[in-house]
Amino acid sequence: SGNFDFTDNSHRRFNPLTNSWVLVSPHRAKRPWMGQQEVPFSPNEPEFDAKCYLCPGNTRASGEINPQYPSTFIFPNDFPAVKLNQPNFIDDGKEMTLKDRFMRAQQVEGKCFVICFSPKHNLTIPRMKIGELKNVVDAWAKLYLELEAEARTKATPYKYLQIFENKGTAMGCSNLHPHGQAWCLSTIPDEVDKEFRSFAKYSKEHSSCLLGDYIALELEERDRIVLQNDSFLVVVPYWAVWPFETLLMSKQHLCSLADFNDQQKLELASIIKKLTTKYDNLFETSFPYSMGLHQAPLNAIQQANNSSWFHMHFYPPLLRSATVRKFLVGFELLGEPQRDLTAEQAAKRLADLEEEVHFTEIR
């Protein structure tokens, strides 16, 4: 296998977190693009937008008026994907009829929150100050702890809190105001569940943690590292699907935000700022992405031997420029995800980029 060239020959790579494959076609990046163009960056948004339902003082769909919040602001989503206090629906799991076999459902209860990162309408994470971002991390941790306490008293059926951000219209964001979401559910979402299964299987087989061992390997290999500080490591994972996908992991075994000390929260804020600055600098645009936190389930942080390991996924769609994205469509939906450059190529480009100065500050 000596002549096989991973930078030119088609191959597939295995994702041990979700047990799935990705097809890598590193020779394909050269093809011309005549398809959809993304909306490029427009730097002229105002600091306050009277029509924005997330800006301080404005009225939301529910009729409520946002307070004049000075930093972060969390409120329940006016159009939540899950609700509380539904009638009970119990699936007894018995398979008596064909219907039981094919029409399996579970009720899902929960609560959805919106998290405004800043009162300023025209900010984005890479352009916020580290102190402001530390407030965001603090708000995430506070929400996690509050809901975990509720789950512990069994007042609610909460099992998992999925914190995430959709940034940019290309990633389905319907409002530019810097904000993320948090969906709290009575079930463990599928992707998270796959990871927990992989973690548990790995711990059993190897008596160590999957992400802990992976971090050790990436620190040795070095060619997929994008950024690191004392507490966190960011890599383009070996099995990345999105062109510039990254995986941010705590170097130590922290199960969730509940395990973070103040220094770790600050270092998380700092590395997120640097990573998103690199992203913006890559194509000199406000880089769209979906990102989110994966951590311990709400009803499990008390458990010993918790195999959860705090990490974040960043899934950015742009491929070649501020306006040309990767579409994960036909073959990807029917066959398997396909990418057009290697993880190592993406990592090198991101690693080489400026991380302290945002491109808008240079011009």
Add this chain to the structure above:
Amino acid sequence: SGNFDFTDNSHRRFNPLTNSWVLVSPHRAKRPWMGQQEVPFSPNEPEFDAKCYLCPGNTRASGEINPQYPSTFIFPNDFPAVKLNQPNFIDDGKEMTLKDRFMRAQQVEGKCFVICFSPKHNLTIPRMKIGELKNVVDAWAKLYLELEAEARTKATPYKYLQIFENKGTAMGCSNLHPHGQAWCLSTIPDEVDKEFRSFAKYSKEHSSCLLGDYIALELEERDRIVLQNDSFLVVVPYWAVWPFETLLMSKQHLCSLADFNDQQKLELASIIKKLTTKYDNLFETSFPYSMGLHQAPLNAIQQANNSSWFHMHFYPPLLRSATVRKFLVGFELLGEPQRDLTAEQAAKRLADLEEEVHFTEIR
């Protein structure tokens, strides 16, 4: 569980084909949309476009000139995702080091084809004649049989042929000329592999075919049926993810296009035309989608007890209008897919729509 309302209460449903879940939030369709708008339908494309590399007589990126083809036209993709004649790469599967554990790769060889459905630049499947569509089905079958014969002689490492179409810029299509693709690979793509595993498991457990039993159930239940004829059934599957996703299945056990007789090919052409006419009529636009065929692997159609079952998936992104799509982003990528209406609601809307007359013919 009598009071649980599947049209109003949040729940999740299980997909027995791929072993995954989808979160259903039927109460959520009402939320306002201020995000990205899709490009609406423009009916004024010319029948011939001198700049289109798929039109007859034009020159492609490779320098080759397209023939003056009268109906369908298949040629090798100038920018294939997989290549033939690569150096060998053998993964011995042994886990000696951490690297073996986390950096698992397989080489993938293969060939990619482009399939022009018609010489006319401005046609789409719903606006083609049934005879023209029958030519497309014939071309798919011919390609499948040719590659299967090559695979049987072991001249090539082909295992699977994924035939698909990306239609519309919203689904990453970079050229409006009516065309699909076919990727022939030395591996079974992940999504297909999941289905084969489910089929095999089901056959073993129930001594019958998963899709055969599912068809029997849907014919009895009726509330998810969109269309049917003697040979095929189209439903919005109970576990649909995309708003108006459909599953088209052969009613009889046909493993692949190799099993089709001429009448079945004609009925496939006919039902595809009706389904895509309904799609276009839903929001009076050229409805974007990714669609594709799932059938027996190339190296397996000789096997007795083949548990493959011919079917097609249609994944259309539009949710509320010609310009407002569903984004499967943050929660969907990090947690699990989420939909805003039930499969039954989507099926009823599609079933009620005109299927013979395209909206452009009425106006």
